[in-house]
Amino acid sequence: MHLYEENRVAVCARDAEPADADRLNWRDAADWTLVVNTASGTTGPWSWPEGNGPRRVVETANFDEWLESIVAGRGIGIVPEVAERRIHHPALCFLPLDGAPPIRVRLAYLPNAGAGAQPALLRRFLDAASTCTHASEA
CATH class of the missing domain: 1.20.5 (Single alpha-helices involved in coiled-coils or other helix-helix interfaces)
Structure with missing residues (x-):
């Protein structure tokens, strides 16, 4: 059952290069290293048409590994905007993500x-x- 759609945001280490930006754009994904939680992540290489997504992907096995990989500056994550209200880590920075397709919550x-x-x-x-x-x- 489709409940609603939620916008995506980018999350990166506070001292990483993207944190200097006011926002990121979904079309620029090829330039990013994307950190993906393969167990429960909502955004991964499958989120873009073939060849349009990030060229570099760091796969993690769970949420904690995903979080610490981002904190360590290994890449950025992309999450539903609710994560910005739920994840509290002093080393993280959340950025609006223009042009990203919403996540369907079912x-x-x-x-x-x-x-x-x-x-x-x-x-x-x-x-x-x-x-x-x-x-x-x-």
Whole structure:
């Protein structure tokens, strides 16, 4: 179920070159080294048409490794803008990212999971999520 779309922001080490900029542009991705969380990241080489993304990619296995790789200046990360409110690290800098496609936030569930009262509870949850999403769009 599609809930909403969220803008992307770039994150880099405070003492890295991109931190001097006011903002970055999605079209300039080929010039960046992109740090990608292969376990749960939302942006990676797959986010660009073939040949248009970053030429250099640093893959990490989890969030902590991703974060520390960026802090160490190995490259930049690209995350949903909610991350700017959730990630608090004194060595990081968040930059607006012009021209980036939004990230689609979806709710995934197994429609036939459980028995008894669970299907009714799932339906109520899905209805509530849908109602909240539609209310925020108004």
